[in-house]
Amino acid sequence: NAGVTQTPKFRILKIGQSMTLQCTQDMNHNYMYWYRQDPGMGLKLIYYSVGAGITDKGEVPNGYNVSRSTTEDFPLRLELAAPSQTSVYFCASSYVRDLREPQHFGDGTRLSIL
Amino acid sequence: DAKTTQPNSMESNEEEPVHLPCNHSTISGTDYIHWYRQLPSQGPEYVIHGLTSNVNNRMASLAIAEDRKSSTLILHRATLRDAAVYYCILRGGGADGLTFGKGTHLIIQP
Numbered sequence: 001n002a003g004v005t006q007t008p009k010f011r012i013l014k015i016g017q018s019m020t021l022q023c024t025q026d027m028n029h030n031y032m033y034w035y036r037q038d039p040g041m042g043l044k045l046i047y048y049s050v051g052a053g054i055t056d057k058g059e060v061p062n063g064y065n066v067s068r069s070t071t072e073d074f075p076l077r078l079e080l081a082a083p084s085q086t087s088v089y090f091c092a093s094s095y096v097r098d099l100r101e102p103q104h105f106g107d108g109t110r111l112s113i114l
Numbered sequence: 115d116a117k118t119t120q121p122n123s124m125e126s127n128e129e130e131p132v133h134l135p136c137n138h139s140t141i142s143g144t145d146y147i148h149w150y151r152q153l154p155s156q157g158p159e160y161v162i163h164g165l166t167s168n169v170n171n172r173m174a175s176l177a178i179a180e181d182r183k184s185s186t187l188i189l190h191r192a193t194l195r196d197a198a199v200y201y202c203i204l205r206g207g208g209a210d211g212l213t214f215g216k217g218t219h220l221i222i223q224p
Contacts, residue, residue: 004157033211035211035214040216041216042201042214042215042216042217043158043212043214044214045210045211045212045213048210048211058210058211090157090158092157092158092211099144099145099146099205099206100146100163100205102148102160102163103158103160103211103212104160105157105158105159106157107155107156107157108155108156108157
């Protein structure tokens with residue numbers, strides 16, 4: 001039972017490079033989320049999606065882009081990497097829009113930009 | 115979402131009960147109280163949620179004050195594997211993600 005899978009687990013980028021963080025879930029969840037977590041802090045929402053073809057901004061969207069072409073996949077793209085984007089990135093999913101519904105998280109991608 | 119307040123850290127001994135408090139004095143009538151925990155180098159993990167009544171599951175219990183302005187997560191018999199950061203989160207309306215504070219860093223002594 002894979003749940004939410006994130007790749008890669010670790011990555012080092014140079015300033016100005018681009019990359020895509022991959023997230024896939026096998027639970028047929030409609031809702032998917034991207035968060036970032038800076039050292040010693042809680043998670044902050046970057047983008048979320050309520051279904052294929054629908055995405056919306058969270059609290060800290062600047063410098064990121066997302067797409068949702070399938071129910072399973074929700075990739076996060078960094079176009080011009082900056083040191084401020086050094087963080088741990090978590091993808092999550094949930095089944096329905098229900099206040100009782102828990103979110104299921106992946107194990108994260110640790111990204112350093114030098 | 116309304117704000118929650120938790121102690122920065124707590125320490126307990128293995129095999130003893132742990133009570134993790136959370137204050138949420140501005141909670142609205144429709145906000146659910148959720149708890150997540152984050153083990154080292156892992157993503158957050160759902161623990162429990164409740165609205166008004168106390169709740170129990172295989173991981174923990176949640177005690178909610180009668181006025182709903184505070185709640186307590188109870189780990190009945192802590193193990194070393196329970197050492198983690200515990201987040202108390204209020205879920206209001208909307209599909210937006212969870213709002214995480216800094217949580218409580220729980221340290222378990224053997």
